[in-house]
Amino acid sequence: xxxxxxxxxxxxxxxxxxxxxxILKKYGNxxxxxxxxAAVFELKKAGRLAxxxxxxxxxxxxxxxxxxxxxxxxxTVNDLAVSGAVPLYIxxxxxxxxxxxxxxxSRIIDSMAKEAKAAGVLIITGDTKVVERGNADKIFIxxxxxxxxxxxxxISTDRIKAGDKIVINGTIADxxxxxxxxxxxxxxxxxVKSDCASLHRLILTVLKKCSNVKFMRDPTRGGLATTMNEIxxxxxxxxxxxxxxxxxNESTKAACELLGLDPLYIGNEGKVVMILPEKEAGRxxxxxxxxxxxxxxxxxxxxxxxxxxxxxxxxxxxGERIADMLSKEALPRIC
Amino acid sequence: xxxxxPMKVVSKKGDKAEVRSDKTARQIGxxxxxxxxxxxxxxxxxGFAIEKVDEKRAKETLDIIKEISL
Amino acid sequence: xxxxxxxxxxxxAGRLSRKIKDFAGREERSYxxxxxxxxxxxxxxxxxxxxxxxENVRLISGPGCPVCVTDTPYIDNAILLARSKDVxxxxxxxxxxxxxxxxxxxxxxxxxxxxxxxxxxLDALNIAVQNPSKKVIFLAxxxxxxxxxxxxxxxxxKNKKIKNFFIYSAHKLIPPAxxxxxxxxxxxxxxFMLPAHxxxxxGADAYGFLRKARIPGVISGFEPLDMMQGVLMLIRQLKADxxxxxxxxxxxxxxxxxxxxQRILDKVFTVSxxxxxxxxxIPRSGLKLRREFGDLDAERHFRIKRVSRATGQRYCLxxxxxKGKNSPEECRHFAKACTPEGPKGPCMVSSEGSCSIHYKxxxxx
Numbered sequence: 001x002x003x004x005x006x007x008x009x010x011x012x013x014x015x016x017x018x019x020x021x022x023i024l025k026k027y028g029n030x031x032x033x034x035x036x037x038a039a040v041f042e043l044k045k046a047g048r049l050a051x052x053x054x055x056x057x058x059x060x061x062x063x064x065x066x067x068x069x070x071x072x073x074x075x076t077v078n079d080l081a082v083s084g085a086v087p088l089y090i091x092x093x094x095x096x097x098x099x100x101x102x103x104x105x106s107r108i109i110d111s112m113a114k115e116a117k118a119a120g121v122l123i124i125t126g127d128t129k130v131v132e133r134g135n136a137d138k139i140f141i142x143x144x145x146x147x148x149x150x151x152x153x154x155i156s157t158d159r160i161k162a163g164d165k166i167v168i169n170g171t172i173a174d175x176x177x178x179x180x181x182x183x184x185x186x187x188x189x190x191x192v193k194s195d196c197a198s199l200h201r202l203i204l205t206v207l208k209k210c211s212n213v214k215f216m217r218d219p220t221r222g223g224l225a226t227t228m229n230e231i232x233x234x235x236x237x238x239x240x241x242x243x244x245x246x247x248x249n250e251s252t253k254a255a256c257e258l259l260g261l262d263p264l265y266i267g268n269e270g271k272v273v274m275i276l277p278e279k280e281a282g283r284x285x286x287x288x289x290x291x292x293x294x295x296x297x298x299x300x301x302x303x304x305x306x307x308x309x310x311x312x313x314x315x316x317x318x319g320e321r322i323a324d325m326l327s328k329e330a331l332p333r334i335c
Numbered sequence: 336x337x338x339x340x341p342m343k344v345v346s347k348k349g350d351k352a353e354v355r356s357d358k359t360a361r362q363i364g365x366x367x368x369x370x371x372x373x374x375x376x377x378x379x380x381x382g383f384a385i386e387k388v389d390e391k392r393a394k395e396t397l398d399i400i401k402e403i404s405l
Numbered sequence: 406x407x408x409x410x411x412x413x414x415x416x417x418a419g420r421l422s423r424k425i426k427d428f429a430g431r432e433e434r435s436y437x438x439x440x441x442x443x444x445x446x447x448x449x450x451x452x453x454x455x456x457x458x459x460e461n462v463r464l465i466s467g468p469g470c471p472v473c474v475t476d477t478p479y480i481d482n483a484i485l486l487a488r489s490k491d492v493x494x495x496x497x498x499x500x501x502x503x504x505x506x507x508x509x510x511x512x513x514x515x516x517x518x519x520x521x522x523x524x525x526x527l528d529a530l531n532i533a534v535q536n537p538s539k540k541v542i543f544l545a546x547x548x549x550x551x552x553x554x555x556x557x558x559x560x561x562x563k564n565k566k567i568k569n570f571f572i573y574s575a576h577k578l579i580p581p582a583x584x585x586x587x588x589x590x591x592x593x594x595x596x597f598m599l600p601a602h603x604x605x606x607x608g609a610d611a612y613g614f615l616r617k618a619r620i621p622g623v624i625s626g627f628e629p630l631d632m633m634q635g636v637l638m639l640i641r642q643l644k645a646d647x648x649x650x651x652x653x654x655x656x657x658x659x660x661x662x663x664x665x666x667q668r669i670l671d672k673v674f675t676v677s678x679x680x681x682x683x684x685x686x687i688p689r690s691g692l693k694l695r696r697e698f699g700d701l702d703a704e705r706h707f708r709i710k711r712v713s714r715a716t717g718q719r720y721c722l723x724x725x726x727x728k729g730k731n732s733p734e735e736c737r738h739f740a741k742a743c744t745p746e747g748p749k750g751p752c753m754v755s756s757e758g759s760c761s762i763h764y765k766x767x768x769x770x
Contacts, residue, residue, distance in 0.1 A: 181359065186524050187382070191358020244415065254357035254406055258379075260338050260756075262451065317418035317629045319453025321766050337444045337469075337550040337602040339627075341408035356406060364527055366557045367666040376408060378605065378657055381497075381547075382525020383554040385666065386605045386657050388408055393656035396626075397411055400634055404420035 009130025026113035039125035050085035053144035063182040065194030069111035081200035085147030119198040162305035165281035176266035195270035225264035238307030339380040412628030422457035430459030442469035442600035443757030466759035480505035496544040526558035533570035556673035573703035581690035608662025626654035721750040
């Protein structure tokens with residue numbers, strides 16, 4: 001039997017076999033092994049907690065540089081990390097389409113387990129459902145996560161002021177382009193690797209060196225331009241980005257040109273944008289560069305007193321333009 | 336709609352060729368052009384090469400821009 | 406990237422900008438140029454070229470977005486086709502959101518119709534080969550850049566005897582649309598920035614009518630330095646009281662164009678009258694399949710009635726915007742009732758439409 005059947009989600013023997021042989025084997029930890037209705041655990045001297053949830057529906061489920069399993073761990077770890085938290089525990093809910101290859105499921109579970117281990121988080125509770133063919137696309141994953149916030153200063157847009165600098169830990173648009181190129185119907189052979197990665201260690205490295213980080217966010221869906229707009233919108237300051245300083249892989253740039261897409265609007269899964277005072281910005285870049293995931297870190301922009309609420313891009317030819325929120329589904333624009 | 340990107344021809348077979356821009360490659364049709372050679376740069380629009388890029392003239396254009404903007 | 410990055414050089418752009426400002430910026434007169442092609446509009450906004458030109462030099466967008474000018478009856482027919490049994494509709498991405506009379510292909514797809522987006526006509530042909538029990542209809546939109554690629558696919562379908570591939574042509578021609586614009590006396594245009602890739606196919610000689618009208622034209626490439634040099638060349642001609650067709654993009658465009666592509670186009674398509682959204686019917690401005698390719702012609706096979714609606718819609722200023730008489734910001738619906746999420750007028754629909762580009766780059770808000 002190499003396919004997932006509806007019975008695998010019925011709660012009967014097949015469900016138990018699946019959980020025992022595929023999932024527990026890979027996520028094994030004492031809290032999960034109880035298989036109780038809820039995970040029960042202690043947080044010593046917890047103080048402030050961060051709690052987040054996210055669902056993953058990427059198509060295709062495997063792309064260069066990652067897959068939906070790795071993504072579902074990194075995404076939740078990163079949401080906790082940009083809130084200033086140290087991620088500890090995550091949950092994992094699988095919604096599987098009937099007929100999914102068991103080998104593919106096993107690969108995805110494997111990849112979740114590996115990423116969780118590498119990131120030092122435990123998967124301590126979960127659920128598995130199987131739906132009829134056509135009612136889901138291969139597999140959807142929901143993960144929730146809990147972490148402890150140890151950073152003293154609040155991470156809040158309220159603290160951002162004109163003159164602050166904007167720092168990123170590396171190249172943009174790699175994830176979105178990697179996924180697009182993996183879609184067979186577009187007919188491209190890719191060379192673009194997703195940046196999908198857990199960022200909490202890199203972020204902690206910076207937080208240790210910089211006591212005044214004002215805000216952090218991971219520019220996922222909608223890309224860097226959309227994230228910057230979320231920050232500036234309705235605020236008494238504007239944001240100016242310098243296009244030539246924004247790191248971009250040559251292969252990603254080429255693919256963007258080919259597909260008629262603007263890399264500023266393409267999603268990332270291993271990037272964090274930080275806003276901090278000018279005098280800490282250099283230190284933040286240096287701290288990032290000391291970490292494997294931040295070698296190409298740079299200051300890419302600044303907070304301005306003009307253009308309140310807006311994001312301005314100084315283009316690579318020296319012109320200025322406004323970068324708005326992403327307003328449409330980013331279809332490959334051949335037109 | 337009329338987006339067209341210069342890409343390098345890396346191989347060809349009949350009226351199809353593989354073109355590449357950095358690491359991204361695609362198979363395209365070359366039926367609109369004759370005498371395409373491996374190594375040529377072509378303008379790719381909607382999966383077809385619509386013209387060759389003339390290297391000499393490309394350089395001349397840049398020289399002219401440099402000159403007039405002095 | 407070769408032949409791309411060189412034409413995006415920061416220093417050279419700065420120098421060209423100063424040159425244009427020195428050359429024209431101190432003059433009393435103003436310059437109003439129309440860029441015919443939406444790809445030029447996109448470069449202009451994406452690279453913020455407006456801030457690099459003096460205030461008395463203006464670029465306005467013309468009718469060069471094929472998706473925008475595709476009229477409502479065509480979309481309605483495409484939707485009817487999508488609803489029929491055993492049909493796969495194949496098209497370029499931007500077509501999905503174009504509003505028809507009461508629905509769009511995007512809405513139809515969410516209802517479960519089989520509507521697929523492709524990058525190339527060849528991909529459409531492959532879908533036909535892979536789905537022999539389905540009728541695959543390619544919605545063929547585009548100007549002279551795109552139509553030769555469709556012509557090649559038609560030839561291949563005929564040669565390989567692919568019986569389930571159909572073409573529904575809404576192909577349009579640029580020179581007749583420009584001629585129609587010139588007839589309008591209110592549209593005072595000092596010069597044309599001519600499209601890079603349409604001209605690659607049709608050649609510089611196709612614009613002879615501009616010389617007769619005493620209006621200068623420059624075929625410019627789509628990179629920022631190309632466009633800036635094109636602007637400078639147009640100003641030079643006007644100062645010298647000339648009206649020539651110059652080729653700035655001569656690394657690709659030839660005087661006579663791509664004659665092989667022209668021959669292939671002519672083999673498959675014949676010139677016909679066409680309905681333009683916003684502009685109405687323009688004589689001899691479209692392409693339909695020749696009789697010899699009747700088996701591939703969706704209009705013939707599915708007995709599509711050609712409904713001509715000579716008047717453009719009156720809801721918004723799109724017609725005036727397509728003619729270059731008004732800018733998007735001057736339309737009372739712009740960024741209010743009409744946005745990319747809920748487009749009302751055609752210029753907001755496609756990512757190459759001038760309203761959509763103005764909106765995306767935040768002009769006027």
